[in-house]
Amino acid sequence: MKNTFEIIWTNEAKSRLDSIHEYLAHNWSVKEVAGFYDKLEKKIGMISKNPYYFVTSTIKKTIKRCVVTDQVSIIFEIDDNRIVILALIDNRINPKVN
Numbered sequence: 256m257k258n259t260f261e262i263i264w265t266n267e268a269k270s271r272l273d274s275i276h277e278y279l280a281h282n283w284s285v286k287e288v289a290g291f292y293d294k295l296e297k298k299i300g301m302i303s304k305n306p307y308y309f310v311t312s313t314i315k316k317t318i319k320r321c322v323v324t325d326q327v328s329i330i331f332e333i334d335d336n337r338i339v340i341l342a343l344i345d346n347r348i349n350p351k352v353n
Contacts, residue, residue, distance in 0.1 A: 259303040261337040271343040275327065291324065298323050299340075306333050322346065 264272075279288045298321050302309065309331075312318035318341070321329045330342045 260306060260333070262299060262303055262340065263337055264340045265342070268340040268342050275343060291327075295323050295327075295329075298329060302329065302331060302338055306331065306338055 275291075276288075279291060283291075302319075302321055306319060309319040309321045312320065315332075317333045319331055319333065321331065323329055323343075326346055328344050328346050329340060330344055332339045332341055
């Protein structure tokens with residue numbers, strides 16, 4: 256059994272992360288921005304080790320959601336031996352992912 260899954264970021268997810276970074280850099284302290292990235296990195300590590308632990312979408316069983324902070328979640332899909340990060344979403348908008 257494989258210990259970790261390969262992580263692939265879609266262009267949309269990368270773009271959203273860039274937008275989040277820009278917002279954080281202008282509105283938060285350097286320490287708070289670093290804290291966000293520490294949480295994000297930790298959650299991605301958790302996803303790569305056990306993606307089946309996270310909440311499954313009712314739309315498609317291979318799509319999962321991982322809450323990073325109160326404001327941000329990672330939406331990802333399990334595709335054989337890799338994880339595809341589809342998007343980073345704002346939890347306050349309450350999207351219909353589940």
